Amino acid sequence: QKEVEQDPGPLSVPEGAIVSLNCTYSNSAFQYFMWYRQYSRKGPELLMYTYSSGNKEDGRFTAQVDKSSKYISLFIRDSQPSDSATYLCAMSDYGNQFYFGTGTSLTVIP
Amino acid sequence: DTGVSQDPRHKITKRGQNVTFRCDPISEHNRLYWYRQTLGQGPEFLTYFQNEAQLEKSRLLSDRFSAERPKGSFSTLEIQRTEQGDSAMYLCASSLEGGTVHGYTFGSGTRLTVV
Numbered sequence: 001q002k003e004v005e006q007d008p009g010p011l012s013v014p015e016g017a018i019v020s021l022n023c024t025y026s027n028s029a030f031q032y033f034m035w036y037r038q039y040s041r042k043g044p045e046l047l048m049y050t051y052s053s054g055n056k057e058d059g060r061f062t063a064q065v066d067k068s069s070k071y072i073s074l075f076i077r078d079s080q081p082s083d084s085a086t087y088l089c090a091m092s093d094y095g096n097q098f099y100f101g102t103g104t105s106l107t108v109i110p
Numbered sequence: 111d112t113g114v115s116q117d118p119r120h121k122i123t124k125r126g127q128n129v130t131f132r133c134d135p136i137s138e139h140n141r142l143y144w145y146r147q148t149l150g151q152g153p154e155f156l157t158y159f160q161n162e163a164q165l166e167k168s169r170l171l172s173d174r175f176s177a178e179r180p181k182g183s184f185s186t187l188e189i190q191r192t193e194q195g196d197s198a199m200y201l202c203a204s205s206l207e208g209g210t211v212h213g214y215t216f217g218s219g220t221r222l223t224v225v
Binding site for chain 2: 004006008032034036041042043044045046049051088090092094095096097098099100101102103
């Protein structure tokens with residue numbers, strides 16, 4: 001079993017929809033949680049980071065962490081075609097590496 | 111400084127050849143990381159430097175792989191006797207202290223194709 005599980009999709013939504021992306025994990029030592037966005041043939045770009053249970057909001061993006069369920073989510077409000085990309089969750093314990101999900105491919109249709 | 115730079119962007123090599131990739135981190139970042147990403151997968155950790163010291167290596171980093179960061183600035187990743195299974199995107203990232211708390215900045219990667 002992988003330490004981080006993420007539904008690969010693909011996910012296709014109409015412009016303006018609310019998107020929900022999720023990851024589950026098995027290692028209770030994970031303390032730091034990130035979401036990265038990756039466009040085709042580019043490196044991942046950091047969207048949001050958090051290190052506690054609860055919600056964190058940044059513009060149209062909300063990251064949610066539930067440590068008791070080992071479940072994290074990213075919500076995108078008012079989705080735009082420019083949001084079309086692969087979204088990667090990543091998490092870490094107190095070490096120096098991130099453990100990534102496989103990524104969810106999102107397409108926002110105009 | 112506009113970010114993490116990686117060179118080359120794409121490398122095609124024949125099986126058995128050696129290849130070397132270069133990464134130039136953000137100048138004030140003392141931590142540098144190498145990850146590998148295969149198609150349809152998330153990045154996997156290979157190794158990490160703090161300044162010039164290589165502090166951690168994944169078991170994915172076989173003895174055919176070697177990484178250096180000689181002056182604590184740019185880094186190189188060399189793969190000897192390449193195999194088809196080495197075909198992947200090699201990503202470099204850098205951060206200040208606390209990279210796993212606040213996240214790090216990735217480069218655009220070097221895509222390796224072994225034929």
